[in-house]
Amino acid sequence: MSSISILKGREQQIYQKGSQDFDMSCEKKSLAGSISQRACVFCGSRVVLYPIADALHLIHGPIGCASYTWDIRGALSSGPQLHRMSFSTDLQEKDIIFGGEKKLASALDTLIDTYKPKAAFVYATCIVGLIGDDIDAICKKASQEKGIPVLPVHSEGFKGTKKDGYKAACDAMANLVGTGSVKDVGPLSINIMGEFNIAGEAWIIRDYYERMGIEVVSVFTGDGRVENIKRSHGAALNVVQCSGSVIHLAQHMLERYGTPFIRVSYFGIEDMSKALYDVAEHFKDTCPEIMQRTQALVREEVKKVYPILKQYKQKLKGKKAAIYVGGAFKAFSMIKQLRTLGMDVVLAGSQTGTKEDYQVLRDMCDDGTVIVDDANPVELSKYSIEKGVSLFVGGVKERPMAFKLGIGFCDHNHERKLSLAGYGGMINFAREVYASVTSPVWQFAPRKTIEN
Ligand code: SF4
Numbered sequence: 001m002s003s004i005s006i007l008k009g010r011e012q013q014i015y016q017k018g019s020q021d022f023d024m025s026c027e028k029k030s031l032a033g034s035i036s037q038r039a040c041v042f043c044g045s046r047v048v049l050y051p052i053a054d055a056l057h058l059i060h061g062p063i064g065c066a067s068y069t070w071d072i073r074g075a076l077s078s079g080p081q082l083h084r085m086s087f088s089t090d091l092q093e094k095d096i097i098f099g100g101e102k103k104l105a106s107a108l109d110t111l112i113d114t115y116k117p118k119a120a121f122v123y124a125t126c127i128v129g130l131i132g133d134d135i136d137a138i139c140k141k142a143s144q145e146k147g148i149p150v151l152p153v154h155s156e157g158f159k160g161t162k163k164d165g166y167k168a169a170c171d172a173m174a175n176l177v178g179t180g181s182v183k184d185v186g187p188l189s190i191n192i193m194g195e196f197n198i199a200g201e202a203w204i205i206r207d208y209y210e211r212m213g214i215e216v217v218s219v220f221t222g223d224g225r226v227e228n229i230k231r232s233h234g235a236a237l238n239v240v241q242c243s244g245s246v247i248h249l250a251q252h253m254l255e256r257y258g259t260p261f262i263r264v265s266y267f268g269i270e271d272m273s274k275a276l277y278d279v280a281e282h283f284k285d286t287c288p289e290i291m292q293r294t295q296a297l298v299r300e301e302v303k304k305v306y307p308i309l310k311q312y313k314q315k316l317k318g319k320k321a322a323i324y325v326g327g328a329f330k331a332f333s334m335i336k337q338l339r340t341l342g343m344d345v346v347l348a349g350s351q352t353g354t355k356e357d358y359q360v361l362r363d364m365c366d367d368g369t370v371i372v373d374d375a376n377p378v379e380l381s382k383y384s385i386e387k388g389v390s391l392f393v394g395g396v397k398e399r400p401m402a403f404k405l406g407i408g409f410c411d412h413n414h415e416r417k418l419s420l421a422g423y424g425g426m427i428n429f430a431r432e433v434y435a436s437v438t439s440p441v442w443q444f445a446p447r448k449t450i451e452n
Contacts, residue, residue: 193241217231242327349373
């Protein structure tokens with residue numbers, strides 16, 4: 001395994017702390033032939049928008065694109081379940097030759113009449129970009145006829161990276177923001193941004209804020225509702241997690257409505273507590289008691305989880321871990337989480353990190369840690385083996401790789417069914433890591449080493 005070489009064109013995106021000058025080359029298209037773990041532009045926009053549960057999500061393209069459904073990323077809804085349906089115009093060869101506009105108009109007509117959504121999102125896929133269907137015009141006409149917002153999402157898969165899809169989703173949502181009444185929105189109010197309610201995480205976070213006395217106007221986009229998005233410009237603060245996915249919308253709201261934003265993470269005790277304190281700090285002049293309330297909340301929650309984490313730490317101490325995630329901001333939290341469990345992170349990377357993100361990652365990591373941008377499975381396998389990791393934390397695409405290498409795995413992406421955010425989420429994380437790393441199954445599938 002260690003004899004596996006790295007593609008020449010990838011060398012500037014791999015860095016070993018302490019052994020070379022750091023100048024990560026990132027934020028660029030994947031190298032051809034490298035089999036990037038990244039998804040396409042359409043996938044990026046779908047990740048951000050599909051948890052809006054009372055909207056219609058119509059994929060204009062071949063049926064294959066529509067395989068990306070709720071089943072793959074299970075954002076929960078407390079009410080409508082329309083987001084779980086994956087509608088597609090199912091473009092065929094004839095449509096590619098003669099155009100798919102009629103098919104799209106007809107699909108919108110039928111679906112809006114049948115499901116009565118509060119809004120509709122129409123996603124452009126690769127082929128639509130190639131044949132040039134005018135989805136803006138079709139959406140505009142449908143919106144006028146049906147009396148609901150029908151929003152084109154320019155997410156043609158080939159036109160960039162998953163990150164461009166995030167921007168396409170933010171551009172679509174920006175058309176909704178500012179169109180609702182804000183007369184009922186109070187001064188102590190926030191929008192939770194970049195939280196997708198995987199396994200009910202948005203509900204956990206919302207509960208913390210409400211205990212602090214804060215009104216949550218809208219969640220972007222977990223358990224999302226069109227009406228709340230429309231009035232979200234009335235909130236006093238945008239609290240942005242997973243900032244890569246929604247930062248464009250936060251920036252738009254800052255420029256257009258003057259809504260300030262802060263970046264947070266809800267993973268791990270340290271970052272979860274910091275998020276609550278940062279929000280309390282923002283509102284302390286408006287509400288002098290908020291800091292006290294927040295301290296009481298944090299104290300109560302930490303008291304519950306700390307003794308349990310201590311037990312796991314004794315069992316996991318000194319074991320090595322690898323992290324590969326979508327956004328680098330999440331990697332920062334995970335390094336802290338794994339350190340809380342006594343583990344050493346020896347490989348860390350992301351699909352979409354920026355130069356600044358990698359600088360922070362470098363500062364956080366120990367000497368010898370391998371840091372990668374837009375890695376491929378061969379690189380992840382090579383360094384996992386060379387570094388002797390016992391645990392890989394990643395998403396669905398890394399799971400089979402880890403298991404084939406005889407390495408414990410924790411799913412920290414949107415496919416999981418376990419809440420990992422908040423204080424309770426930290427316990428779930430510790431439990432999952434412990435169960436996977438110490439599973440008796442590894443005696444039958446031993447870890448690959450440099451020798452074998
Ligand atoms: S939009 Fe293009 S790259 Fe994305 S799933 Fe569809 S065909 Fe594939």
